[in-house]
Amino acid sequence: MTEKIKLVLALLLLAAGLAGFYVLAEQALVLRILAVMAGIAAALAVLWTTVLGQQAFAFSRESVAETRKVVWPSRKETTQTTLIVFVLVLVMAIFLWIVDVGFLWAVQKLMGRG
Structure with missing residues (x-):
């Protein structure tokens, strides 16, 4: 029950910041942004004390660790892949245009307007 109360309290603190x-x-924008940041910080502090919050923070840490393991493509690989995608899109556009013209011709012949 205390977990649920803490979660509701964290949500209320976040809503209070917003x-x-x-x-x-009527105040300066900096003060308004600080109010939002204070609400978020207070909500995170309360969330940290819950089991669900601990799991969420652990998941975040693991996600950052996995992101660091990603091997990003080089500039050359990215350029080549982008070029291949553009060519494929162009080929598909031409193919679909040909199919569309074919269907238009077939419908016109069937309706006797050709």
């Missing part, structure tokens, strides 16, 4: 942005409409 509401602070609009409540402080």
